Amino acid sequence: xxxxxxxxxxxxxxxxxxxxxxxxxxxxxxxxxxxxxxxxxxxxxxxxxxxxxxxxxxxxxxxxxxxxxxxxxxxxxxxxxxxxxxxxxxxxxxxxxxxxxxxxxxxxxxxxxxxxxxxxxxxxxxxxxxxxxxxxxxxxxxxxxxxxx
Numbered sequence: 001x002x003x004x005x006x007x008x009x010x011x012x013x014x015x016x017x018x019x020x021x022x023x024x025x026x027x028x029x030x031x032x033x034x035x036x037x038x039x040x041x042x043x044x045x046x047x048x049x050x051x052x053x054x055x056x057x058x059x060x061x062x063x064x065x066x067x068x069x070x071x072x073x074x075x076x077x078x079x080x081x082x083x084x085x086x087x088x089x090x091x092x093x094x095x096x097x098x099x100x101x102x103x104x105x106x107x108x109x110x111x112x113x114x115x116x117x118x119x120x121x122x123x124x125x126x127x128x129x130x131x132x133x134x135x136x137x138x139x140x141x142x143x144x145x146x147x148x149x
Contacts, residue, residue, distance in 0.1 A: 010051035011070055012040075014060035015113045021054040024112050027090035028083070028119075029072060045072075062114030069108060071118030080105045083119045092117075 015021040018041045025031045031043035031052055040055040050072075074080060087094065087109050095116065097107040106120035 009049050010042075010053060012053035012055050013113065013115060014057035014063070015054045016056075016058050016061040017112075018054040018056050020112055024090045024092070025052055025054075028086045028092065064116075069116035069118050071120060074119060074121040077103060077105065077121040080107075080119075080121055083107065087119075 013021065018039075022031070022033060022041050022043055025043060029045055031045050033041050034044045034051070035042040040053055043052045043054070044050065074083065084094075084097070084107060087107065092109040092111060095108045095110060097105070099105050100120070101123070104120065104122055106118060108116055108118050111117055
């Protein structure tokens with residue numbers, strides 16, 4: 001039996017300036033730094049388990065080593081316009097945009113180090129995990145006249 005994971009959860013990018021990369025991805029994706037070291041920053045997208053590592057390596061920054069691009073799947077198609085504005089505001093360079101199929105928009109863009117990044121919305125597939133239940137606003141449960149937490 002194969003080992004169970006949370007899926008692909010991180011990518012480490014060789015970058016020229018970790019702080020500049022953090023700023024770019026903070027504007028585009030809302031990442032938040034969770035760990036800092038003199039040569040790298042680990043950032044995470046709130047509400048997920050994904051981690052972007054911005055590893056200082058001027059010699060390797062932006063060079064592809066067999067990977068064409070990496071991508072982020074939107075949770076709602078209506079957020080696509082917001083993503084496009086964030087890419088522009090952050091200084092990203094759009095390479096291509098369109099629809100893979102009706103209702104499935106995509107954009108490929110370059111980050112400050114030249115990496116190709118994709119943001120897209122994909123209609124749900126049979127392999128997607130079930131939707132997460134919404135958090136309860138009031139976690140108290142009433143039993144008769146007593147409240148418990």
